[in-house]
Amino acid sequence: MKAFSVLVLMAALAVQTAVRAADIIGTITLDGTPPPEVPYTPLMNDPNFSKMYTSTPTTHFYVVGPNHGLGDVVVFLKNVTGKSTGASQPPALLDQKGGLYRPQILAIQTGQKLLVRNSDKCIHNVHVITTVAGNPEHNNVQMPGSPDLTFTFLKPEMFITFKCDVHPWMFAWVSVMDSPYYGVSDKTGKFVIKNVPPGHYTVEADHRKLGVQTKEVDVKDSDVTVNFTYHIK
């Protein structure tokens, strides 16, 4: 009986090992010199925000770190749909603070709540511009101190625009995935897609300015590294 129990335990461990999910990790690199970012001059002309900065903030379309790591790239498993766990995930947060959206690039899942907060002491309007049918466009008032606005998107869509028309330099992009298998590269260009089940996948990297790159990858029982390099002339 004891031997049988050991066998069952070993078999269970074997099965668990066989289906163990792995992480896809990697680095996004930028080859070349990006165009110069533009200062948010009107922000500094606005008395609501000018006192909050010692120097004029700039756009950050190209977040380039040491070793040319490229941040704000959304990386995900292409063609993996209907796997969203968004409804059970904690809400994501997009904050309007200091006259800027933070973060500027965000990824969430379909069905996941997205909270948009006004941490400023002035009026903002939250204008959500979508392009995929099933994800309606919104334009909401958000007075200072008012509760967070909640948005949920049911269809996957890349780079939904969030903007403030009162302060037209305020904008962010939210990508909506239909699975939990995605990540956004950090300032050093590193990204992680966690707990990917074994299988063959197409990994897609999508940068707001530099567009799309894809790579094929086989995930087995250990972490896989996939790197992308964007070139800019």
Next chain:
Amino acid sequence: MLKNEPIQDNPWLRRFAALTAVVTFLLLGLGGLVTSHNAGMSVPDWPNSYGYNMFFFPIKDWVGGIFYEHTHRLLASGVGLLTTILAVWLWVKEPRRWMRWLGVTALLGVVAQGVLGGLRVVLLNAHLGIIHAIVGQLFFVLMAAIALFTSRFWQNLQTVQAVGSPSALDTGGTVHPAGTNLRRLVLFTTLLIFGQLIIGATMRQAHAGLAIPDFPLAYGKLWPDTSAAAVAGYNEHRISAIAENPITAFQIILQMAHRITAVLILLAVAGCAWMAHRPHPRKSGSGPELECRLYRRLSLFWLALILAQIALGAWTTWSNKAADVATLHVLGGALSLATGAMWCLIAFRRTAMAAVRDLGPEEPRAADAAPIGAHPALAANK
């Protein structure tokens, strides 16, 4: 109808009509500023403003994009009020029946335009923004036309016709030596300008910034590369401090169409000027001579306007679509359209009067012997 149209000068009515046209022009400018500042959606509700009755929205909250959008709404309400008064005034005092109905049309037009603007906001429909921009231009033309129709100048047109020399009138019922051809060219040019304004409105409502950042070349070429790879490359290098959509090949082609149409308009207006300046037999004090003088002045004004408009278009590009410059460009377009439309109306009016005259000689009235602006019957009403 033309033959027996009553001449009645109502100085305050024509001044009011002119005022309404001028305020409508200012409203177009403010609307241009709204789009130039990307502020069209900065007040998400309508007809209220942030929950307030529009007229009681606190001034302290007129900040950023709200300032442009809210003042645009207030001025639009003002134009609505002016148009309503004008329509009622015309209905009550205007002897010409078609003018009374024109006033009603203006009233319906201003209501429709206001609703269009509101629906663009609440329905979040960018296409309605394009229609709103185009209807705005047409409404301005209508108000300019009403101002023209109520003017002494318009009513004197038939007076000038009556003193035209018989030889001039004999040329196919027209009074200008260039006659039909000039009239047709003016009409064609006006329609071309209207088409240009539609292109311009479509470009502006795309909220994609400058589809082509250089001028007179386009991405350094006479005709830019619009392949997918090239457009992706353009977008990589477009860094803007406002939320702009990525440009598309369609927008680049639209921008090129705008430039080419501008050249066509310049040529057409130059053609109008050339035709208006062609020599013809002069007869001092005659209707045709006065008409020719008018057309020459109009053509030179139009030509100057188009040249200024092209310069403003170039400046818009060189300034990276600075809001004030782009708005001046919009206003230049509106003025160009209105100029062409008014010229059309004058030319067709003159032709219609000539046709009436050709139907049967009529004894010129003593008053008809006066030049433009000096009609005794009108002078008596001053």
